Structures are given as C-alpha cells and as structure tokens.
Amino acid sequence: MKKKKMSFGFAAPAFVIYTVLLVIPILMAFYFSLNKWNGFNEMTFIGLNNYLNVFKDSRLGNAVGNTAVISIVVVLVVNVLGLGLAMLVNKASAKSNIFRTVFFIPFVLSTVAISFVWKSILSYNGVLNSMLTALGQSGLVGNWLGKQGPAIVCIILVEIWRTLGYHMMLYLAALQTVPQELYEACTVDGGNRWDKFRNVTLPLIIPGMSVSILMSIINELRMYDVVKIMTDGGPGYDTETVVYNIVSQGFSNNMVGYSSAISVVLFLVIGAISIFIVTKMSGKEVEA
Amino acid sequence: MKSMHKEKRRANIVQNVILILLGIVVVLPIYIAVVNTFKQSDLILNDPLSIPIPPILDNIISVLKNPNANLMQMYGNSIILMVAGTAITIVVASMAAYYLARVSTRFSKSLRIYFLIGIMVPYVIVYLPLCILLRNMNIPFGVPILIFVFVSGNISFASFMYTNYIHSLPIELEEAASIDGASQFQIFWQILFPLIRPCTVTIAIFVGLGIWNDFQTPLLMGQVKTITVGIYTAVGPFSANWGVVFAYVFFAAVPVIVAYLCAQKNFINGLTAGALKG
Structure with missing residues (x-):
C-alpha cells in the first residue's frame, strides 16, 4: 500500500495564529522586561534592573501579599469543602442531581455579573447593610469593601462561592473512579467510615486531587476580574492582586518594561508550581 | 442493628x-x-x-433605553466573538490535532510540546506586547482581530484535547478510505470530523463560554463593547443604582443560565474536562 505523507498544511493555520498572537507577544514580553520603556519613546536596555526592582517594590509586595493570602485560603477551603461536598452528592439520586446543578451555577456565570451582584450586597450603601439596619442591628453595619482587611475577606468569600461547585465536580469525577469493591473489602475487614476514607478514598483520588489543587492555585494567582469590579484595587492600592498590579503598571502608568518583568516572574512562578505539583503527585498515584 | x-x-x-x-x-x-x-x-x-x-419593569426599560450603552450592539459583539472564535478554534485545532495524532516524526512531536506551552501561560503577560504588536502592524482594535486573539488563546487546550481523542480512534477507517482514493482533506472532514463530535461539543462549550464571559481581553484590547465590558462601562465604578446594575446582570446572565439548564451535562463535562484531561 502506498502511504501518502500527511502534510504540515493541516497544522499550519493553528501554527500561524498561535505563533503570531501568543508566542511572539510572550517573547516580546521577555525582551521588554530587559528594557526601560514607556511604549512610545526610545527603549533603553537596562539588563536585569527591572527584575531587581520587582523585589524592592513595596506596592507590588502588598499585591503579592494579598494574592498569597487569597490563594492560600481559597485553595484550602475549596479543596476541603469541595471534597466534602462531592462525597455528600456522590449518589445517584434526583436530590444529589439538583444539588450538583445548583452548586455549579456560579461557575458558569461571568465574573463581571457575579462581582456586580456581590458588590451590590457588600457595598457600604448596599443590600447587606440596609438589611442589618432594618433588623435593628445598625451596630453591625460595616464598610466591608472600603477597608483592606474586610475587603480581602469579601474577595475570598466571593472566590470560594464562585469556584466551590467546580472543585466539587472535579472531586466527584475522581470519586467515581474508585471501585465499589474496595469499600466492601474494607467493610469485611472491619473498617469504619474513617478507615474507608483514609485507606481507600484518599489514595485513589490523589490524581484528581492534584488536578483540583493545581487548578485552584492557577485560578487564584491569575485573579483580576473580581478585584477590578468590587474594589478596583482600592482603597489606595490595598486590595491589589499581582495581575491587577501588572495591568495597572503596564496600561495606566505606561511602564511597559517593568510590568513585563513582573508578568515574566508570574509566568515562571505558575510554571514552576505546575511542574512541581504534576511531578510530585504523579509519583504518588495509586493504580485502582 | x-x-x-x-x-x-x-x-x-x-x-x-x-x-x-x-x-x-x-x-x-x-x-x-x-x-x-x-x-x-x-x-x-x-x-x-x-x-x-x-x-x-423600570430597571429593564432604563437599561434598554440607555443611550450610552447599546445592549443590542453588546449582544451582537459577544455573539459574533463567541460563534466565530469557537468555530475557528474548532476548525484549526482539530486539523492541527489530526496532523499531531497521525504523524509521528520528531517535528510533529516538538510541535505538540510547542502547542502545549500555552496552557501554562498567565494571559496577562500577552496583552501589552500584543497591543504594541498590533499597533506596529497597523491592525485596528476591534471585533475582527479579537476573534483571532481568542482563537490563539484556545489553540493549546483545543488541540491537546483533540489530539488525545484522535489518538484513541482506530486508524483503519482512514486507511480504507485512503485506498478508495479519498484525499486527506476528504478523509478528515468526511470521516474523522464526524467521529470526534463528542470532543467538539466539549471544546465548543469550554471555548464558547470562556469567550462569552471573558472580561479582561476585550477590556484591555481596545475596550471592545462585549456584554461584559459594556456592562462594566455602563455601570461605572461608582454607581449605586442597584436596580439598574441588577438589570444589566440579568441581561448578561440569563442566556448563560438558560443554556446551562438546557444542557447541564455538557456544560459540566465541558468545563471540567480541560482540567481532568490536562
């Protein structure tokens, strides 16, 4: 049989679009990061100076702190609660189906719509405070989005609310790969519920768990929309995240070189975390 | 007991x-x-x-009549971006995946890794250089170029999913068609493409919903008035006229919620598949 050679032509359109609109801009970002440039005037090569400044920038430091706090809390909560919820709805019944459908709704809505709804609830002149006043609890009325601490807590709550159903679904998919016989075997051996969870469920869902943890970390490290709409990074720079900071330095302050340096660092951090989790977890996988 | x-x-x-x-x-x-x-x-x-x-209905009417926010234009832009962006992604990524899955040369393997890198990229790194690139190439910001920006951002995911899927299909059917004298192009579109339909549904939902809900890309790449950016600019950062805010949210969310309730299984598969296969 004469085997016709398949031509690269099939991959060419994707290759061109991907290269021109994604890969070249990334390479440009690496190049910009070595220069001082406002996007219009002459570029000046300054080597790694932008990178040195990244570590001295206190405004960015605050954004990194916020992003870290948001990420750590959200990642912990959505993964623990997500697994718990998945175990509760892991039954084939109409009731479980309704809960699955409901919990997943926030994740299909746009972050813009969600953020405006939460803003209307949490704003100083919003629904929550007016409800507290109506209930005679005006002492509890607070400027939830107007101060750093409470505003970060609000952002965390919205992120948990938004992504919990998604992580529940990831865990549910993982739980459904666990063979029922193993639970039965565990019961025969006199194991209680905790033994089943410890010795059967947990080892077998490690691949699914690593995926869920990785997705939540990446999601939170890229966080922008919710902050942009709910607090616009304020008051001052108090609730900025890293991505918010990059956009603001690049687009509002025209610091093309510097903002590129921050985004390159973010790229490397996300890449390192992804590779770390994927390799670390793949060593621990257990065959069912 | x-x-x-x-x-x-x-x-x-x-x-x-x-x-x-x-x-x-x-x-x-x-x-x-x-x-x-x-x-x-x-x-x-x-x-x-x-x-x-x-x-x-006051809130709904005031949104429909707001002279600064043309709701039909926002819907139009979002629908064009979503439909064209999803369709082009599906066409170019499935064709690329056909090549990646069926040719095993050193070059095709490297190309596979090359396409994969995009999955890890925090997209914020791309916006500013891309804006500068388009400015230097004299390409105006707007819906047409934005379609391709969305395609470029989704090729990694889509070609990865398709490549795995095509890999799992037997090659005999294609070989038989080839003996019958079908061209590669015919084999792909008439035989393979219908077979990879489940994968296409998953990708269409992931990519389509992603484009519909995207805020950062149209905001930073020329403030294109999609439904998300349109609402953001219409409401503004300081408005506390919550009735109108809710009416805008209503218009943004209703199509998505209706679609979700009609095709829940597909939505859930589409949105989680990316993570599970990755």
Missing part, C-alpha cells in the same frame, strides 16, 4: 441540612439579583428579599 439504622438516619438528616444550607448560600445572591431587577430602588434596600408583585 436498630441503633445503627437510627444512626444512619441521623447522619442523613445532618447531611441534608448541610447541603440545604450551602444551597441557600449559593442561590441567595442570584435570588437577590433576580427579584430586585424587578423592584424600585428604594424597595431594593428596604426589602431586598421580597418577591416583587407586580414586577416593575
């Missing part, structure tokens, strides 16, 4: 209470947004939880 039965029932009740409470927390903000879309502003703050009888 009886006490075990009792214990199980008690556990069941506790589980149901937890699920119902969490369900209320999830639904409450959405409920507040929906009922208050149909209320007058003072009533929203005084009585946010009541069901409006009769429903007031």
Whole structure:
C-alpha cells in the first residue's frame, strides 16, 4: 500500500495564529522586561534592573501579599469543602442531581455579573447593610469593601462561592473512579467510615486531587476580574492582586518594561508550581 | 442493628441540612439579583428579599433605553466573538490535532510540546506586547482581530484535547478510505470530523463560554463593547443604582443560565474536562 505523507498544511493555520498572537507577544514580553520603556519613546536596555526592582517594590509586595493570602485560603477551603461536598452528592439520586446543578451555577456565570451582584450586597450603601439596619442591628453595619482587611475577606468569600461547585465536580469525577469493591473489602475487614476514607478514598483520588489543587492555585494567582469590579484595587492600592498590579503598571502608568518583568516572574512562578505539583503527585498515584 | 439504622438516619438528616444550607448560600445572591431587577430602588434596600408583585419593569426599560450603552450592539459583539472564535478554534485545532495524532516524526512531536506551552501561560503577560504588536502592524482594535486573539488563546487546550481523542480512534477507517482514493482533506472532514463530535461539543462549550464571559481581553484590547465590558462601562465604578446594575446582570446572565439548564451535562463535562484531561 502506498502511504501518502500527511502534510504540515493541516497544522499550519493553528501554527500561524498561535505563533503570531501568543508566542511572539510572550517573547516580546521577555525582551521588554530587559528594557526601560514607556511604549512610545526610545527603549533603553537596562539588563536585569527591572527584575531587581520587582523585589524592592513595596506596592507590588502588598499585591503579592494579598494574592498569597487569597490563594492560600481559597485553595484550602475549596479543596476541603469541595471534597466534602462531592462525597455528600456522590449518589445517584434526583436530590444529589439538583444539588450538583445548583452548586455549579456560579461557575458558569461571568465574573463581571457575579462581582456586580456581590458588590451590590457588600457595598457600604448596599443590600447587606440596609438589611442589618432594618433588623435593628445598625451596630453591625460595616464598610466591608472600603477597608483592606474586610475587603480581602469579601474577595475570598466571593472566590470560594464562585469556584466551590467546580472543585466539587472535579472531586466527584475522581470519586467515581474508585471501585465499589474496595469499600466492601474494607467493610469485611472491619473498617469504619474513617478507615474507608483514609485507606481507600484518599489514595485513589490523589490524581484528581492534584488536578483540583493545581487548578485552584492557577485560578487564584491569575485573579483580576473580581478585584477590578468590587474594589478596583482600592482603597489606595490595598486590595491589589499581582495581575491587577501588572495591568495597572503596564496600561495606566505606561511602564511597559517593568510590568513585563513582573508578568515574566508570574509566568515562571505558575510554571514552576505546575511542574512541581504534576511531578510530585504523579509519583504518588495509586493504580485502582 | 436498630441503633445503627437510627444512626444512619441521623447522619442523613445532618447531611441534608448541610447541603440545604450551602444551597441557600449559593442561590441567595442570584435570588437577590433576580427579584430586585424587578423592584424600585428604594424597595431594593428596604426589602431586598421580597418577591416583587407586580414586577416593575423600570430597571429593564432604563437599561434598554440607555443611550450610552447599546445592549443590542453588546449582544451582537459577544455573539459574533463567541460563534466565530469557537468555530475557528474548532476548525484549526482539530486539523492541527489530526496532523499531531497521525504523524509521528520528531517535528510533529516538538510541535505538540510547542502547542502545549500555552496552557501554562498567565494571559496577562500577552496583552501589552500584543497591543504594541498590533499597533506596529497597523491592525485596528476591534471585533475582527479579537476573534483571532481568542482563537490563539484556545489553540493549546483545543488541540491537546483533540489530539488525545484522535489518538484513541482506530486508524483503519482512514486507511480504507485512503485506498478508495479519498484525499486527506476528504478523509478528515468526511470521516474523522464526524467521529470526534463528542470532543467538539466539549471544546465548543469550554471555548464558547470562556469567550462569552471573558472580561479582561476585550477590556484591555481596545475596550471592545462585549456584554461584559459594556456592562462594566455602563455601570461605572461608582454607581449605586442597584436596580439598574441588577438589570444589566440579568441581561448578561440569563442566556448563560438558560443554556446551562438546557444542557447541564455538557456544560459540566465541558468545563471540567480541560482540567481532568490536562
């Protein structure tokens, strides 16, 4: 049989679009990061100076702190609660189906719509405070989005609310790969519920768990929309995240070189975390 | 035996209470947004939880009539971006995947890794250089170029999913068609493409919903008035006219919620598949 050679032509359109609109801009970002440039005037090569400044920038430091706090809390909560919820709805019944459908709704809505709804609830002149006043609890009325601490807590709550159903679904998919016989075997051996969870469920869902943890970390490290709409990074720079900071330095302050340096660092951090989790977890996988 | 039965029932009740409470927390903000879309502003703050009888359409009408925010234009832009962006992604990524899955040369393997890198990229790194690149190439910002920007951002994911899927299909059918004299192009479109339909559905939902809901890309790449950016600019950062805000949210969310309720399984598969296969 004469085997016709398949031509690269099939991959060419994707290759061109991907290269021109994604890969070249990334390479440009690496190049910009070595220069001082406002996007219009002459570029000046300054080597790694932008990178040195990244570590001295206190405004960015605050954004990194916020992003870290948001990420750590959200990642912990959505993964623990997500697994718990998945175990509760892991039954084939109409009731479980309704809960699955409901919990997943926030994740299909746009972050813009969600953020405006939460803003209307949490704003100083919003629904929550007016409800507290109506209930005679005006002492509890607070400027939830107007101060750093409470505003970060609000952002965390919205992120948990938004992504919990998604992580529940990831865990549910993982739980459904666990063979029922193993639970039965565990019961025969006199194991209680905790033994089943410890010795059967947990080892077998490690691949699914690593995926869920990785997705939540990446999601939170890229966080922008919710902050942009709910607090616009304020008051001052108090609730900025890293991505918010990059956009603001690049687009509002025209610091093309510097903002590129921050985004390159973010790229490397996300890449390192992804590779770390994927390799670390793949060593621990257990065959069912 | 009886006490075990009792214990199980008690556990069941506790589980149901937890699920119902969490369900209320999830639904409450959405409920507040929906009922208050149909209320007058003072009533929203005084009585946010009541069901409006009769429903007031003032908020909806003021959104439809707002001269600074053309809702039809926003829907138009979002629909064009979503349909064209998804369709082009599917065509170019499935064709690329056909090559990647069926040719095993050193070059095709490197190309596979090359396409994969995009999955890890935080997209914020791309916006500014891309804006500068387009400026230097004299390409105007707007819907047409944005379509291709969305395609470029989705090629990694889509070609990865398709490549795995095509890999799992037997090659015999294609070989038989080839013996019958079909061209590679015919084989792909007439034989393979119908076979990879389940994968296409998954990708269409992931990519389509992603484009519909995207805020950062149209905002930073020329403030293209999609439904998300349009709403953001129409409401502005300081508005506290919540009735109007809810009406905008209503218009942004209703198509998505209706589509989701009609095709839940596909939505859930589409949105989680990316993570699970990756």
